[in-house]
Amino acid sequence: MVSSINPSLKMFTVLIPGIVLGLTYDVFTPLVYLMFILVVTFTMTTIPLLRWLKFFSPFLLIAAGFAWMTMLYTNQAFSGGEVIFRLWMLEVTTGSLQTGLSVGFRSLCFGALSLMFILTTDSTKLMLSLMQQCKLPPKLTYGILAGYRFLPIFRHELKILQQAHRIRGVARARGIKGRVNQFQRYAIPLLANGIRKAERVAIAMESKGFTGDPDRTHYHKMIVGKRDWLFFTLMIGALITVFVLSYHLGYLEIFGRSFG
Incomplete structure (x- = not known):
C-alpha cells in the first residue's frame, strides 16, 4: 500500500515525475501518465472515491483555465498549424490547441500526484523521515x-x-x-x-532533554526497505516507459521540439 511507503522516498518519487513532465509539450505523454497515476491511486491506496473527487475537482477547474488561457495566448513558437477557430482577434490553431491540452493534462498530473502523496502520508512520519533519512x-x-x-x-x-x-x-x-x-x-x-x-x-x-542534537536516538525509526524501492521503481519506470512509447509513436515533444 502507498500509505506504508517511506514518506521521504515517496516525496521524491512524486517530485521527479512532476518536474520531468513539466518539460513535455505534447498531449500523449502527460495523458498516459495521468491514467497510470489514477490506476495506482485506486488500486494501491484506500482513498475513498468520493473524497478523492472532492479534492480533485478544483484541479479540474484550474487545469481547464490553464488550458484555455494557454490556447488563446500561445507563444508564436508553439502556435503553428491550421486555424481551428477564431475568437474576436485571437486565433486558435492546432499547435496552440495541443499546447493548451498539454498544459491542462500536466496540471492534472501534478494534482493527482500531490493528492496521492498528501492523502496517504502521515505528517508525523514525514517529519521523522525528513529528520532521519534527509538529515x-x-x-x-x-x-x-x-x-x-x-x-x-x-x-x-x-x-x-x-x-x-x-x-x-x-x-x-x-x-x-x-x-x-x-x-x-x-x-x-x-x-x-x-x-x-x-x-x-x-x-x-x-x-525532556531536547537540545536539537542531530545525533539523537529515536523511538520511531523510519527505514527505507524493499517495498519502498519497488514503489520508486514502479513510478519512475512507468514514467520512462511512457516517454519511450511516446518517442516511438512520434508524439514526444520537449519545449516544442519533436523527438518522435
Whole structure:
C-alpha cells in the first residue's frame, strides 16, 4: 500500500515525475501518465472515491483555465498549424490547441500526484523521515511539526471566540472597516494564546532533554526497505516507459521540439 511507503522516498518519487513532465509539450505523454497515476491511486491506496473527487475537482477547474488561457495566448513558437477557430482577434490553431491540452493534462498530473502523496502520508512520519533519512535539523522538523499541530487548536479556539462574541451580542461585521476591527478582535487573543502555548511546548521539550542534537536516538525509526524501492521503481519506470512509447509513436515533444 502507498500509505506504508517511506514518506521521504515517496516525496521524491512524486517530485521527479512532476518536474520531468513539466518539460513535455505534447498531449500523449502527460495523458498516459495521468491514467497510470489514477490506476495506482485506486488500486494501491484506500482513498475513498468520493473524497478523492472532492479534492480533485478544483484541479479540474484550474487545469481547464490553464488550458484555455494557454490556447488563446500561445507563444508564436508553439502556435503553428491550421486555424481551428477564431475568437474576436485571437486565433486558435492546432499547435496552440495541443499546447493548451498539454498544459491542462500536466496540471492534472501534478494534482493527482500531490493528492496521492498528501492523502496517504502521515505528517508525523514525514517529519521523522525528513529528520532521519534527509538529515534535516531536529529543531526545524520538530518546530514545523509543533506548528502543524497548533492549527486544529487555533481553529477550535476561533470557533469559541466567535460563539462568545455572539452570546455577548457582537454582530457580524460589515464593510471593510468592520472586517478589520473584527480581525483584530480575533487575532489578538489567538496570538496571545499561541505565544503561551509555544512557551509551554518549549519548556516541555527542554524538560525532556531536547537540545536539537542531530545525533539523537529515536523511538520511531523510519527505514527505507524493499517495498519502498519497488514503489520508486514502479513510478519512475512507468514514467520512462511512457516517454519511450511516446518517442516511438512520434508524439514526444520537449519545449516544442519533436523527438518522435
